[in-house]
Amino acid sequence: MDLFKMFSKNDNSKDIAKERLKLVLIHDRANVSPQFLEMIKGEILSVISDYMEIDEEGLEIKLTRTKRDVDGASVPALVANIPIRKMKDERKF
Amino acid sequence: MGEVIVITSGKGGVGKTTTTANIGAGLSMEGKSTVLVDADIGLRNLDVVMGLENRIVYDLVDVVEGVCRLRQALIKDKRYPNLYLLPAAQTKDKNAVTPKQMQELTSELVKEFDYVIVDCPAGIEQGFKNAIAGASKALVVTTPEVSAVRDADRIIGLLEANGLKNPQLIINRLRVDMVKRGDMMNIDDMIDILAIELIGVVPDDEHIIVSTNRGEPAVSNNESMAGQAYRNIVKRILGEDIPFMNLESDQGFITKLAKMFGFVKKK
Numbered sequence: 001m002d003l004f005k006m007f008s009k010n011d012n013s014k015d016i017a018k019e020r021l022k023l024v025l026i027h028d029r030a031n032v033s034p035q036f037l038e039m040i041k042g043e044i045l046s047v048i049s050d051y052m053e054i055d056e057e058g059l060e061i062k063l064t065r066t067k068r069d070v071d072g073a074s075v076p077a078l079v080a081n082i083p084i085r086k087m088k089d090e091r092k093f
Numbered sequence: 094m095g096e097v098i099v100i101t102s103g104k105g106g107v108g109k110t111t112t113t114a115n116i117g118a119g120l121s122m123e124g125k126s127t128v129l130v131d132a133d134i135g136l137r138n139l140d141v142v143m144g145l146e147n148r149i150v151y152d153l154v155d156v157v158e159g160v161c162r163l164r165q166a167l168i169k170d171k172r173y174p175n176l177y178l179l180p181a182a183q184t185k186d187k188n189a190v191t192p193k194q195m196q197e198l199t200s201e202l203v204k205e206f207d208y209v210i211v212d213c214p215a216g217i218e219q220g221f222k223n224a225i226a227g228a229s230k231a232l233v234v235t236t237p238e239v240s241a242v243r244d245a246d247r248i249i250g251l252l253e254a255n256g257l258k259n260p261q262l263i264i265n266r267l268r269v270d271m272v273k274r275g276d277m278m279n280i281d282d283m284i285d286i287l288a289i290e291l292i293g294v295v296p297d298d299e300h301i302i303v304s305t306n307r308g309e310p311a312v313s314n315n316e317s318m319a320g321q322a323y324r325n326i327v328k329r330i331l332g333e334d335i336p337f338m339n340l341e342s343d344q345g346f347i348t349k350l351a352k353m354f355g356f357v358k359k360k
Contacts, residue, residue, distance in 0.1 A: 012275030013275070014279070018282050021239050021243060029250070
């Protein structure tokens with residue numbers, strides 16, 4: 001991955017500026033505070049914990065941009081990375 | 094009945110005051126009666142940029158508080174036909190005036206002038222609210238930097254929330270050499286991000302510093318690229334369809350030809 005990054009490295013500082021700006025504006029425009037993200041994180045955690053055991057330390061939730069499937073337009077997205085330790089006993093459900 | 098235009102940016106130091114001075118002088122050169130209002134109370138600067146600092150008797154706060162009549166506070170710029178300045182107070186702070194008072198003030202001015210150009214202070218607090226209170230149109234100044242564009246985006250949101258729809262963008266201090274080597278966001282990058290209409294691009298130009306030193310707006314300097322850019326912005330404000338200028342002044346046909354044969358050293 002690092003090797004790949006090395007060859008595709010973007011030298012243009014303006015592209016870095018543009019990407020950083022786009023990300024920061026997603027937060028600014030959505031008016032999403034870190035506390036708000038923490039709240040979402042807490043609730044997602046409590047729902048999923050009913051069904052599976054998750055690694056709370058590794059849990060990551062962030063606002064980012066993604067390409068929409070239908071037309072490729074760049075849209076804001078909430079991305080959650082939730083590492084699962086193991087599924088809970090299915091017989092309970 | 095004229096039009097009230099506010100020049101704003103969010104971030105400080107991007108060139109609001111210089112833009113105000115040049116657009117004002119430019120409108121006057123086009124034969125429009127114009128008054129410049131410095132809404133940056135406590136940190137006035139439009140007077141020095143215009144070179145009118147020695148002629149201030151009364152200021153905006155004096156007018157609002159009824160110390161003098163509006164006419165008495167207006168300073169006539171003798172170099173331009175029908176150009177006036179209403180200076181800000183320097184010893185008061187932004188809370189000395191309310192948005193309602195500003196609205197009344199600009200509505201008085203707009204009866205007598207074709208254009209009322211309001212120089213907005215940096216920030217989004219009281220001073221900003223005062224400056225936009227009476228405006229019917231907003232021009233947002235930004236530079237090609239992350240911080241300035243971010244603040245411009247915030248300001249655009251606030252303008253629209255306050256009923257100032259469709260603000261237009263002025264990109265200031267663009268450096269073509271840096272854009273070329275990919276070290277500065279280009280015009281399309283910024284329009285793409287801010288998603289508003291562009292009204293002008295002002296190149297980074299030493300003439301601006303020199304003219305500010307002298308207290309003479311660069312718009313009347315025919316040698317200045319920035320001056321030309323301001324003249325174009327003024328014409329667009331007046332509704333003319335002016336193409337955006339080629340900022341590479343040294344790229345004329347002869348220069349290109351000379352470069353091709355190696356007579357001119359490449360930059």
